[in-house]
Amino acid sequence: MIKADPSLDSNEKSLQDMLSHSSDFKATNFQSGDRMYRLFYLDTMIELEAVQEHIIRPILHQTNESTLRGSVSVLEFTETELLIDAVNAIVEGNTVLQIDGEAKFYLLGTELKKERAVNIPVNERVLRGSNEALIENVSTNINLMRKMIATPDLVVKYYRLGRRSNTKVAVLYLRDLANEEVIQEFERRIGSIDIDYIEAPGFIEELIEEKRFSLFPQLLISERPDRVRSYLMNGKIAILTDGSPDCIILPVSFWAFLQSPDDYQIGWLLGSTFRLLRIVSFIIAISLPGAYVALVTFDPRVLPFEIALTLQSSMQYVAMPPVLEAIFMLVTLEILREATVRLASPIGQTIGVVGGIVIGTVVVQSNLVSTMMVIIVAFTAIASFNIPSYEMSSAARLLSYPFILMSAIFGLIGLELSFLLVLAHLARLHTMGIPYFYSGMNKETIVDTLFRGPIRSLKNRTKESLAKDKTRIRIQKGKNK
Structure with missing residues (x-):
């Protein structure tokens, strides 16, 4: 791993080489007191006003006793000595700051966020229920899910897939419900993915499914946050991909593809x-x-x-x-x-x-x-x-x-x-x-496979999720009979 050089010019040349001398790569100098600062960034990826207001202006007005962390007013602030970390941060829309004479980079979050507004689902029509749909920004999608599942048990893990695309993938599950063996098996499969780029969730679906020549879908794809929430509450795992409004849900049985969230609204x-x-x-x-x-x-x-x-x-x-x-x-x-x-x-x-x-x-x-x-x-x-x-x-x-x-x-x-x-x-x-084709004739499963039984009869979570806590509804004896 190549480490940072105390020389600003040397680091700028190294970063230019690693970014293939892209025209949108910029380096800006400014001085505060006896210190020389240099900013490295892609001007197509950052919010210039945020750099001016939250980085440059606070540093120019800092006192001698102030630390850099105490001066800048950005939420994302990390330090690194590696050039590769600085390059990855620049590509993701961060601004990299270096002080002349220090062999260290400061990675500051200044990403330009442009995304479409949360809209109604397009591919899954809503008759009753939430009219919000997932969008292409993974952070916004996680925000939607956290609003719907306001519990500290909701776990979010980030992965980077694709040697060249470096696509951000988020995996969500409830710690107290999701089965540990299923999580480990999923992590093993997603960790074995070695591909240049991830274009869509369909890539992940095809790379982690078992029977590649089966016509039947083995993972469920949805754009409705309320549907994703219901499966998370059953102990399943959800996969969100940056750049796609679709969410992959696993594990699922054959019957899940014939169900609709609207079934539970009537x-x-x-x-x-x-x-x-x-x-x-x-x-x-x-x-x-x-x-x-x-x-x-x-x-x-x-x-x-x-x-x-x-x-x-x-x-x-x-x-x-x-x-x-x-x-x-x-x-x-x-x-x-x-x-x-x-x-x-x-x-x-x-x-x-x-x-x-x-x-x-x-x-x-x-x-x-x-x-x-x-x-x-x-x-x-x-x-x-x-x-x-x-x-x-x-x-x-x-x-x-x-x-x-x-x-x-x-x-x-x-x-x-x-x-x-x-x-x-x-x-x-x-x-x-x-097993994909759980029997719909079993007494325990028929109430939520072939039929949608009364809410009181749906006491246990679906079998295929192997949830740690199998009980979904508890009705006290002598009440609400």
Whole structure:
């Protein structure tokens, strides 16, 4: 490690070399009494008024007995003798101060903070509950979480990931709830990451998950602080990344991706109904096109006679076989969805509506696909959009393709075999060493998996979090029965 030199000019040259002679690197001299001071900084990263008011002016007016720490009025004040620490501080927006003749740097916090205001969630619509969303600044996000969880048990640990990007990552958990073994396993995995840069939380997610070739998301991503709070209160771990408004939550089970914070803002009967609806929507999204292909190709006799006649009449002049119909329509739907997402909002909505109507009408009139197939694919898409998690919704849409192929080859037996393979895969998955597909039929878990039970029945925290304190609600005997 290269240490600081007592010479100001020597240190300035070293810092210039380490910063590749960047044009925004500046060095400013000023003198107070018999001492010469020099400031090193990037003028694109600091707040110049703060440097003038809180560093230069106080030093110029200090008395002989005053120390530097007692003179400057900045909250972030550290000392170092290493050049690499000074360079890292400059890149992060700090101002580095050196006194001529001293082989020491003073790192002063003067970062220019420009960020968008806290706004409503964009990707997770709020029906009831907090309308605040996480933003790209990790410090602001931690501020939101500390306001929501006002307890000294909330632990915040910082990591630096990326050899070149040096991305700031914050890990949050509640000391008295989070399982020590889960924390150690997570720290082992995040400590083993060796990469040039971290572009988004998706990088971290992919680098620490266990099954890299699984379609199912193994870590939950959310932009809602109230949702992050609820998982922290269950003993889970949250990961915030500087530059991204998304938070990674772990460990989670399969059922977490079918839950919404809004379930707990309404009565338990309505919450249970909507949760069951999402589970049914997931099953429809992965299997409905395959079931249609299997029925019309191999087993039309399973259907009632009137429905079979309707299907036969709609397919009478269709040129393509049912399996190609289904794949063609699903691919077309994905193209329309991508076009809607990538284009500007007004144009995207127009393309989605007009494109869907035009394409649906043309393909039916030209006898490329049947009217029933258009209805099946549209219903499948709507069912997939009913899943709260974008990652799980995308996985459901992709899973429909192998279901279609298996159904086209083996009929209804292929459909059943596809379900068995998916269930076996889910049963083998783990997240942070914890089983991913906890049974929803267990008496202890069913109250918060398949259903959203009454608050009084949610006495224990979720099993997959392995929380130290498993009891969530305590009701005294003889009261509130």
